[in-house]
Amino acid sequence: MQIPVQVSKDGLKEWMILELQGELKCLPHITMGGRPLGDLHFNKQGVPVLLIGHHILHGAVQDLPKPVAVMRKVGADREGSEAHYLISAVVHKKVIFKNRPKPIVNAGVPRNGFAIENYDEALCIDHDLYKLYTLGSRFKGV
Known part of the structure; x- marks a missing residue:
């Protein structure tokens, strides 16, 4: 079975993965879906700085061994229709925050x-x- 894969019409964007150690928690009455996590900045030396609430994390940028494609499934809503995937972004790097x-x-x-x-x-x-x-x-x- 072949699964058609296409690049999206908007072009190929480059994303980065954020890797955090530990656990993110919200207040019990607040859901995290669709909310901004925090502010990501890079200082003059290129070190990533993440501000979440009243906390700050310093990280490092690493290249991934192999690029990762971010794909979105399109179609297959009805029986008999074939699904295909759109590649909306590619990931070459990740930002790691491993310190407290x-x-x-x-x-x-x-x-x-x-x-x-x-x-x-x-x-x-x-x-x-x-x-x-x-x-x-x-x-x-x-």
């Missing part, structure tokens, strides 16, 4: 007189500058 996520701490809190101490691994977002930076071993706000 680090918490993101809001930089606005210390400005109100609170202090954050011993957060060596914490990361901070300054909402005024929209930049991500690491905190030192001791950070005290004024």
Whole structure:
């Protein structure tokens, strides 16, 4: 039996696979389907950075040993009709996030007189500058 495979009319797109270690959880009353997972960025060195909620993950890009085709089944809705597949994308690389996520701490809190101490691994977002930076071993706000 032959199964016809065609490239979609939109052309062949290139996708990447995201590989996460662990488990993603949502609140019990929220479903994950159709919701954005987070924000994926690449820094100046090309390192992928994934922001999910109040957590940040740093990853690495790896080439796949063999490309993977992303296909969509078309047809075969009725009995007797033949199915065929459209190739909508091809995957050559994957982004691996194998380290534990680090918490993101809001930089606005210390400005109100609170202090954050011993957060060596914490990361901070300054909402005024929209930049991500690491905190030192001791950070005290004024």
